[in-house]
Amino acid sequence: MKSINKFIVTCLAVFMLVSCESYIEGDGINSDPNNPTSVPISAQLPAFQIQIADMTGGDFCRFNCMLIQQVEGVARQWSSFNQYTGLTPNRFDGGWQDVYENVLNEIKIARADAVANGYNHHQGILNIMEAYTIQMATDVWDDMPYTDALQGIDAINPTYDTQASIYAAMYALLDEGLAQLAGPGGPLSLGSEDVFYGGNVDNWSAAAHALKARAFMKDKNYAGAASEAQMAFGDASQNMAFKYPDVNAAGPWFRFNVSGREGDIEFHPTMRGLLESLNDTDRLAVMDGTFNASHPYLVADFLQEMVTFREMQFILAETDVRANAGGTQAGHDAYLAGIRASFARFGLGDAEYDAYVAQPEIDPGVGNLTLELVMTQKYIAMYLQQEAYSDWRRTGIPALEPVSGTTIPVRWNYSANEYLFNANSPDETEVSIYTDKVGWNR
Template sequence: MKLNKITTAAICSLLLASVGCTDNFEDINSNPNGISLPDFEQDFNHIKGGFAPMFNNIQVLTPEWVYQLQQGLNSDIWSGYMATPTGFEGGINNTTYSLLDNWNGFIWDYGYKNVMFNAFDIANKSKGKYDQFYALSLILKVEGMHRMTDTFGPIIYSKFGSTDATIAYDSQEEVYTQMFAELDTAVAELTKRVDAGEASTFATTDMTGYGGKYESWVRFANTLRLRLAMRIVKIKPALAKTEAEKAIAQKFGVMMVNDDSFKIVSPVYSNPIATLSGSWLDIRMSADMESIMKGYQDPRISAYFDTSKQFPGQYKGVRTGIAISGKSDHQDFSGIGAVVRSKEIYLMNAAEAYFLRAEGALRGWNMGGTAQELYEAGIKVSFDQRGASGAAAYIADNTKTPAAYVDPNFPENNSPAVNNVTVAWDAAATNEVKLQKIITQKWIAGFPEGQEAWSDYRRTGYPKLFPVLKNYSGGAITTEFGVRRVNFVQSEKAGNSGGVATGVAKLNGPDNGGTRTWWDVNAPNF
């Protein structure tokens, strides 16, 4: 990833709309018809302009087809959240484990050109001078780029911005180490400003629900630390405990109520999934979601999905990794519902914080409550977020389990239920069963953010998902374990082949979708 390849396009996005973008950036300051640097720097505009591209591209909001390739046809499906009725590329594609470079390159390219570049640019303009913006950019950088390392493993991180002919990759362990340090810096800086009673200079720039409040951003950073801590629990258990307890102990703590949730509130764009599902009919409810939510009679199902046009009044999902003879076979199954017909795109909600704490408590960490208390609180806050009633009865239910899946059109896709746990907490159950309950409820509550759900599935194996019936990976990806990562992209192999070689050397296997990332340890959960 050579910085000079993306500089022109990225700088153009930072300029005001009235300024034409050319290669002669040095002329702008002296052009009497342009905007002078002092004018541009008023109210920190020279810094603030870099934030919007970061907010808009952690998940790509527009164009929708880019989101489809960045996330919609990979983690949203590999997580078990969604499925496609469309037989892209003759049915030989990501959904059947034939990873397509011309799709997956968008994950890398949009992350670097929009998130990483702008974090780098803001740091250069603000560090040591306007450190509140530097701190905020660090939090967004970690939020955007942890998704990148969780997808690819080794990535360019500490050496981003180098003009060397070869840009070396950091190992995933090195990336996580730097991210924890960056969160330390950001939390300390913003906490200091809150303690001093400083007014926020970020209110008009903030595209979240936080309104620029530094305390809210610290709480998000702490919860992000908790998420990353849990990610490494099987490879670095002592560090995981230390970082998780640090997040809880910080004076502002982690997310507790739904207003604490981290969401992008776009003035223009709705969730792109609404177009993929409602207009293009390329995304449907998954068979896994049908099995689990219908089996539990989960009241949130009506917020998540529309009923089927082919089977009126019913919620009907599509199984992933099946033979698709024609789109019409399943396109009238359930689409994604009201949850995506909004300009509020949730990337982390308060329910996740409770389930993270529940797992931590299960592991003996100091999480400010028992595993059962935190588990049940997570379900309640999720019900509240989605406007669903009946949380108390749902939490107490110790009989309902996920249902078998039936494809009314193609019975070869049918399957018995695979995720056989009830909702009610069972103090006598093993830690493994308790974890399965926690992650299953966390998975439901996190919908439709598939990136995090896919990472949890890889880390824990939960919730149990229906295996694909068609696997075109040529043996690289097992049907039992599914896709573990995405191989390095063609743009990097063409422009930074030496750097890619350093990344491959830091993998624990070949550069394909079956090789596990650093934290994805093939070992028991306890």
């Protein structure tokens, strides 16, 4: 009896002695053992670089290239997108979130680290990637939150900046990036964690010029574009691109076509008709494979290009034709170099290229180039490049008939989440994807 009492008293004492505080604090029990609260810039960089590649080849490419009839949505959700009616705001949640949450916010965090530690070259490429991302985004969304964005709960309703001011910020980022890359790198050099260029600073600088050239085209600063394009890539090996490793981490089209969405999107009859009319049979055979694992171009280890040498060649050709009726030798050279690079990208050699350009309808000779010819070839060469949508909106080449209704959409809807959660967003009824052209397109 007494020993029982003693036992109970002891138990009681133990309970009292257990420090509640140490139990609840529990040696950091409320910190996540599997996810760090901070990571070095080298661990962060590959994640958002691959995210940039994936959204470029994902939503941006699929929606943009469907709208310009390079591909056609034929089944399930994609059949209603193809008719434009399915392009409701919620369909753009993914792209919008990728831009802000998965890319721009990551760049912001990485930049803070790079600035604090004097990693100058890192700062440079962060600026270039930010410029790339906001250019791509504002080209489909026009005005967007920018200066007021990425403040977390300190600014839960970010205000909108005009596209013109975003473009101005974008040029500034590129100039700053070029300056940073031209200077010393600082205590940490760029290395293999840079999955685009493996730390090659010259290639990054070339990419910055390419992005300026791309933007100047839309701003109708053709002289500026020509001079930037000259400073951009020397050849296709300098393209800003990411090569997906293999089937286990495959490119966005392969994942789309093979895992779950097979048969939802196919090659577009409009583009097929265009290529057939130009006797472009070799490139057509590559593009028009069945959209599944056997597709010759949309392979698992896809090279996802963000901005390319061939795009620059077509910019040189276009600016030349715009400056000189019929174009000069330089413009003609660029035109053919662009076509040749396109053939190479599709795995086609000189024989196929030579046969193709031997047609006078394709190569009418120096002085006979037209905007129509240049933009048609660029449309083909930019197959499944999201920028092709901007080119089409800029020039209206090739002429396309709306799939449904009277107008092909000229922009994207804002994200449904943006309408819901940002009090400073416009009302969704005020935004029309058919009539509200983006700033440079007005």
